[in-house]
Structures are given as structure tokens and as C-alpha cells.
Amino acid sequence: MAPGIAPVALDAMGGDHAPVAVVQGAIDAARKGHAVILVGPEERVRAELDRQRASWNLPVQVRHAPESVGMEEHPGQAMRRKKLNSIRVALELVRDGEASAAVSAGNSGAMMVGAMMVLGCSGDVLRPAILSVLPAAKGRPVMLDAGANVDCKPIHLVQFALMGEVYSRRVLGVAKPRVAILANGEEESKGTTLTRAAAVALSRSGLRFQGYCEGRDLLAGEVDVVVTDGFTGNVALKTMEGTAQALAGMMREALRRTLPARLGGALVKDAIDEIRRRVDWREIGGAPLLGVDGVGFISHGRSDALAMENAIRRVGEAARSHFTDEIAAAVAPAEALLAP
């Protein structure tokens, strides 16, 4: 068992392949020493553990949660009405110190709302943000908000920057993270009313603030924390995903077309697989929710066992860093930075 932290609570009913993939990911992680609590309908989860022949001495517990939240359900309503849903129970384990972190591949809005209700916001945090680790060739750049907050004000972007810096430094080990705001050009005159106000505030913040960065900088590794509203962040993330998919598709087709290409394709297969792994969201495992009093990860709805196993590993790293202790102090100056 990984030392020093309580087990990770897993929403056994979250995601397209739940509970099978979640249980399998939990077993795989447990075999590597990570303690987990599977949260879901006890009988069903235990049956799945038996079916997958989990041995009794693995560090896997089950916590009963008879209800679950559907992918299409309204997050706030589901959280209020279903007091015993698996997301809520997992978050309560974190609140009560029985778990070090909660992970769900289910309804991400419900995870967000649930975290705010059950764990509460850290200090003056106005809105928690979803942080996404970007699959860059060098460094471990992060972008936030990746989709939780669509209509933002300058104070939100400033808080995202301050929280993202803590995560980059404490969890990812970047000594002095370079912070930039995503915009439509690098010059100060670019950006929107929103980004310009946030940029002025961040230039006074003491962060290593580099002004604006552009879409082409996201994977270049020259910025560590990219700050943006959840609308733009979501578009940028999915554009990366779509571009990688489109290029992979063109590649597959091109490598079938001629005999030399087919021969060469067989020889370069390992190299291509390595790139595929590097840009694979399953390797990243999930996106942490920043700004709540506890560690929560949102995993991809299509998560398979590998994705769940990686999420357990990554969320464990995050919990061991105790980065949440620093969030409240980090965001405290945000309001003053925006004063005229």
C-alpha cells in the first residue's frame, strides 16, 4: 500500500464502462499497492469483484451507495434528491477523512456540484475549476479551466491562475511555474475585456506571469500554467483531441496506400504506438478539481480499466502532496490584485 494516505474512493458506477472497468482498474491499482474504496451498490460491486476473481487480501474495500447519477441528469437536482448516490458518498468519505481523494468517470457536473456541496470551497474561492494536464512532449503543462465555468469574470481567471500555480508546483514538481493567459495573440493589445483585466491583475501578482500565450503554445512546453475560461478551455482541449485523431486517421490511411508505406508502417508501428500513448487521455487518468476542500478527480466518461488505474495513481500523487492546504492562502490576494 502506498504509504501515508488514506485509500482513494472510487465511484464504481461512473462512466460508460462501469462498474466492470472501474472494478478492474481498482484491482489493478490495488495489486500495485494502492488502497481503494469502491463506492456503489454493495451487492453489485461485490459480485463484480468475485467475477473478476479479486483476491481477498487486496487493499480493496466496498462502501454501499444504492443510488447513482445518470450522465444526462441535472447535477444539482441529482445531488439534492439522491442523498445516497455513489458520487456523493465518495465525496463524504473524503470529507470525513476516510478517503484521501475521490474519483468519478461519471456525470462531471454532478462531481463538481457535489464537491462544492460536500467539501465546500477553499477560502475565498468563488468557483472551482477543472485542471487538465496537457500531453506535451516536454514539461507537464496544465490548462484551467477546462470546462466547468463558461461565463467568467476577471476574478475567476485570477483565482484559476493562483490555484493552477499551486498544483503545478506542489503536485507536478515545477519549481517556479510560468503562467500565461490563453488569447488570440501575444501582444498586450490582443485579448478580450476579460483577459486584459485578468492580465493586469496577474502582472502584479508575484507569479512568474508571462502575459498571453496562443493556441500553438499549448503543447510547446514553454508555459506551465495556461489560464482560460471554461468555454475557450474546452474548445481548445477538444480541438487538440480532434486534431490528433484526424492526423492519426490520415496516417492510417496513408500507410495502407502503397507497398513501401505498408512495409514501413509495420516497422514504425512501435514508434507510433509510443506517440499514441503519450497523447492518450487514458494515461493522464483524470482532471483534478481545484478550489474545493479535498482532492477530487474527474475521469473521462469513456474510461477503461487502464484509465481508472492511472487515475488512482495520479490522484494518490495529488493527495500525498497536500496541495489543497495551500489553495486558500494562494487565492486570498485575488480581489486586491484587481483593485483599480
Added chain:
Amino acid sequence: MAPGIAPVALDAMGGDHAPVAVVQGAIDAARKGHAVILVGPEERVRAELDRQRASWNLPVQVRHAPESVGMEEHPGQAMRRKKLNSIRVALELVRDGEASAAVSAGNSGAMMVGAMMVLGCSGDVLRPAILSVLPAAKGRPVMLDAGANVDCKPIHLVQFALMGEVYSRRVLGVAKPRVAILANGEEESKGTTLTRAAAVALSRSGLRFQGYCEGRDLLAGEVDVVVTDGFTGNVALKTMEGTAQALAGMMREALRRTLPARLGGALVKDAIDEIRRRVDWREIGGAPLLGVDGVGFISHGRSDALAMENAIRRVGEAARSHFTDEIAAAVAPAEALLAP
């Protein structure tokens, strides 16, 4: 000479490699029958034509424009103060019917402002937009606005949709273009105040409107006209560019690492080059400016001769389609569509 249209006016002084690359692109296009007018300081342009041994019987004219606009100059000021700058003179040739279209790889803001001043907006168009043809594997999807208008209102997005549909149909030959608004999810509940208002209006427009699309749909070929504000559009475009570059870099590195990869890499080189060409902005040549009374293309600042030659060819296609005739009528219903 390509039949039926006046020559294309080229800003000989625009772009990082002007005038050498522009003149070379003009010569290459002229050799394939495209008539061009090079606009710039006459002596300098003629000297470059001589240096590149352009033969006298090519359809290349020179029009004197002693001034030029720098990349960092304020577009409005430059346009007002330098009455004889090469962008302005090229646009005046279009206005006066001596040229069918104008192309510049120089200051894109100046091209935009100049087009509004010299050509004027079509009908009720409030703001011209930059349209970008996306390098998809199937179809010829376009996105607008690609960066001209950062803070938009619903009426702007509605006009962009109506203009983009005309371009897709008339210039790119898509019979009944599918139109969608770029957002952070496909459900109606997603998007911002801006996108929701525009979506309601477009659902009444008679266009083949498909609601929201996401970043991952941009290159998938299931949407023909992607509508967005210039901030988000610019971020999405540059994210595509950056992702393609990052993947190409990983690929280059992976194909050097092992002996089989090196051997295979040599065999798949042609296939990779073909993909590179397909996603190369130089092949696309430039982005049309929609909503002004005339045809104008903005080319990439880094345009080389190939990019300029392609721009001349593409802008010729656009001019021959006479799509601008339809823009005023297309945008006329925009205001009414937004009525409550």
C-alpha cells in the same frame, strides 16, 4: 490566362519574405495562366522581376505604390496616413474593377480596415469576418470568424453564419452546407449567453443548422460552416496548428530512435509528406475576408512563393464564383431572426 476575370492584385510588399516570395509566386502563377498585378514601389518590383528573369510576355503588370504598411503599425492610422500604401492601392484596383481580387500577406489588420474603407461593407454587414478553410481529410469545412472580431454580439455570429454559407456553397461547391456554432458541448444547454442567442436565431434561419459542434468536430468533416467569435476561432485555429506541429515533432523524434523505426521512416516518408501537404496552410493560400464589397484574401505572414501562388489560384476561384453578389441579400434577414 484564366478566363472571365480581371487580374489579381498582389501586395508585393506584404509578408516576411516580400517582395522576393511574392514576385516569385506571381511569376509561377502567371506561367500557369493567372494574370496578376504586382502592387508596390515600381522600381523595386521591376528590379525583382528582372532578377528572377520573368519573361516579358507573362501576364504580370506592375502598379506603383511607393509606401507600405509595417507588421506592427496601427492599421487604422497607417491606412489614413499612407494614402499610397500597397495594400490600399491593391484594394483600389478591386474597387475600380481593374482587379478581380486583392491578396496581401502583410498586416492583416490593415487589410481588414483597408477593405472596409476602400470597398465598404456589403449591405447590412456590421463586421467583415475572416474565413479559414480547415485542412480536413474529407469535405472542405470552413470556420469564421478566424480572428478579426474578438468581442462579438449574437447579430455578428448570425451574420457570420449567413456569409459563411454563401462562401461554402458558391466557392467551395458544397450543395447544402451544414452550419454549426462552435461550443463546449453539443447539448442546447451548453454554450455561452452569446452562442445560445445566436443558436436560437439560426434555428429559424432556413439554413441547414445543426446546433452546436465541438472542437473535436472541426476536422471530422461532418460540419461545413463552423461559426464562432474571432477570439475562440483564433484559439482553435492556432491549437490545431500547434497540435499538428507537436505531433510532427514527436514523430520525427520517434522515427530516429531505433533502427527499425529509421528504416521504416524512410519507407513512409512519402506518406508523411502527403499528410504534411494536406495540413499545410501554404496549400490553402489564404483566408478570404467576407462581408466587404469585393474579394480580398489575407495570406500568412510567413508565406513563401508556393503559398502566394496558391493564394492567387484560390482567390481566382473565389472571384469567378461572384459570391460577393449574394452576401448582402444573405445577411439581410439577420436582424429579424434575432427579434424576440
